Amino acid sequence: MxxxxxxxxxxxxxxxxxxxxxxxxxxxxxxxxxxxxxxxxxxxxxxxxxxxxxxxxxxxxxxxxxxxxxxxxxxxxxxxxxxxxxxxxxxxxxxxxxxxxxxxxxxxxxxxxxxxxxxxxxxxxxxxxxxxxxxxxxxxxxxxxxxxxxxxxxxxxxxxxxxxxxxxxxxxxxxxxxxxxxxxxxxxxxxxxxxxxxxxxxxxxxxxxxxxxxxxxxxxxxxxxxxxxxxxxxxxxxxxxxxxxxxxxxxxxxxGGKNSLIVLEDADLELAAKNASWASYLHQGQICMSAGRVLVQASIVEEFAKRLAAHAEALPVGDPMSGQVAVGPIINETQVDHARRVLNDSVAAGASVAAGGTSDGLFFKPTVLTGVTKDMPAFNEEIFGPVAVIVPFDTDDDAVALANDTDYGLSAAVITRDVGRGMAIGDRLQAGLVHINDQTVNDDVVNPFGGVGASxxxxxxxxxxxxxxxxxxxxxxxxxxxxxxxx
CATH class of the missing domain: 3.40.605.10 (Aldehyde Dehydrogenase; Chain A, domain 1)
Structure with a gap:
């Protein structure tokens, strides 16, 4: 010994x-x-x-x-x-x-x-x-x-x-x-x-x-x-x-959670993309607070998706013990199969893969899914894999309605240059954790941590x-x- x-x-x-x-x-x-x-x-x-x-x-x-x-x-x-x-x-x-x-x-x-x-x-x-x-x-x-x-x-x-x-x-x-x-x-x-x-x-x-x-x-x-x-x-x-x-x-x-990261039209797109990448891909998306939905105002959704896809494609995937790796393996085949099913079913329903979408064993490439609508599995189900689900919205009311359209209620976030606008949206979100100008994955240990509903x-x-x-x-x-x- x-x-x-x-x-x-x-x-x-x-x-x-x-x-x-x-x-x-x-x-x-x-x-x-x-x-x-x-x-x-x-x-x-x-x-x-x-x-x-x-x-x-x-x-x-x-x-x-x-x-x-x-x-x-x-x-x-x-x-x-x-x-x-x-x-x-x-x-x-x-x-x-x-x-x-x-x-x-x-x-x-x-x-x-x-x-x-x-x-x-x-x-x-x-x-x-x-x-x-x-x-x-x-x-x-x-x-x-x-x-x-x-x-x-x-x-x-x-x-x-x-x-x-x-x-x-x-x-x-x-x-x-x-x-x-x-x-x-x-x-x-x-x-x-x-x-x-x-x-x-x-x-x-x-x-x-x-x-x-x-x-x-x-x-x-x-x-x-x-x-x-x-x-x-x-x-x-x-x-x-x-x-x-x-x-x-x-x-x-x-x-669990189906957490929304809301990106408003006035956001710094590069900072917003970095926040979405972190919230979607940290620990392969296997976090209860991961951004299950990235809600993006329609006027910027195309450019935002391009930037997030570039971030996803740049992240190295592999054995964490091998060196500089950003995304490691998913925990087991059952979880890979679940993420794959949600992705494939959503694509079959009309969504598009802007980056990633493939896996090799337990290694699942960081994925960006666009064109997601409310009737797709990717909108409704917790994926617990490295898949960023982009959903466009028009008005602040639409963003709130989409974010609250879930049985879950764990974490939510809003990114905007207008803090007052962000706080007004945050006040209407049904979640135990709300972050203005940050992403959904946060825990300072000193804070009460918990959710409502199915969370x-x-x-x-x-x-x-x-x-x-x-x-x-x-x-x-x-x-x-x-x-x-x-x-």
């Missing part, structure tokens, strides 16, 4: 983390999407494994919540130190396992560390209110930990989208059972386990068990789990929300929202002596 490595053969032999590294009967190989290489073997938890982990986490949570704020806060600087010292190794795991290019992987690690920094401050923050009350009585509203939080995390930003829930949940006194996506369980699960293990988190407070649908369902049903925080597809989120709610659990859902259940995670998500209110009153009631 190489003790200089964060992740070594001790974690990659069919293991899961339950406070110690345990071997499971069911295992699976983790493949590098760019090359097909075997990156290691991980354990795959079933319903019985989840039940045992949840019971163990509940037992550990009681003493963790009872510990002092100083003790809970002290874990986080140590985890940050480990992450910083092992920066290159963690970045390489993100690149190899999720297909991320280096700048994306480094950005993901940087905001993961930021989420640890913010969580580490929470134990020392005010945790309640003194409420108005009668003389001789103190009335308090206190924030209390929920107990065990089940976190079900996705493959696209696997490290950050897990840590943004794990870190604040632990900081306020909960235990966590994390079920990372089996495709990215090393960078999105085992790295987190190792950071907290080396930081001295008490055994059992964090448990990391990769698993499939049966494990997720077991987590949603388990009586020892008080809350589910899920990030993933809307289809899976509906099942998670239904199952968890039936079992009276608190539920936080951050789901979520109106909850948010991040910044001030973390206290609301990972605690419950307890009302406490104190009197010097009991009152003499008349009964």
């Amino acid at each position: 190489d003790s200089t490595k964060l992740i070594n053969e001790d974690q990659l032999g069919g293991k899961v983390f339950t406070g110690v590294w345990s071997t499971l009967a069911k295992t699976t190989e983790v493949e590098e999407p760019a090359t097909g290489a075997n990156l290691g073997v991980i354990g795959i938890a079933d319903a019985d494994d989840i039940a045992a982990a949840a019971a163990s986490a509940r037992a550990a949570q009681r003493s963790w919540a009872a510990d002092t704020p100083d003790v809970r806060a002290a874990v986080f600087p140590k985890a940050i130190q480990v992450a910083t010292e092992r920066w290159d190794e963690i970045v390489e795991w993100i690149m190899r396992e999720s297909g991320s290019v280096r700048p994306k992987a480094e950005f993901e690690l940087s905001i993961t560390i930021k989420s640890l920094q913010l969580a580490g401050a929470m134990p020392h923050q005010a945790q309640g209110l003194v409420l108005p009350s009668e003389r001789g009585r103190v009335s308090l509203a206190r924030r209390r930990p929920l107990g065990v939080v089940g976190v079900i995390a996705p493959f696209n930003f696997p490290l950050y989208l897990a840590m943004r829930a794990v870190a604040p949940a632990i900081a306020v006194g909960n235990a966590v059972v994390l079920k990372p996506d089996p495709r990215t369980s090393i960078c999105g699960g085992f790295v987190i386990a190792r950071l907290f293990e080396l930081a001295g988190l008490p055994a059992g407070v964090l448990q990391v068990l990769p698993g499939r649908g049966d494990a997720g369902e077991a987590l949603c049903r388990d009586p020892n789990v008080a809350m589910i925080q899920f990030t993933g597809s809307t289809a899976a989120g509906r099942m998670v929300g239904r199952t968890a709610s039936e079992n009276l659990k608190k539920v936080s859902l951050e789901l 979520g259940n109106g909850t948010s995670i991040g910044g001030p929202a973390n206290w609301e998500e990972f605690t419950h209110w307890q009302w406490t009153t104190i009197k010097g002596t009991p009152p003499a009631y008349p009964f």
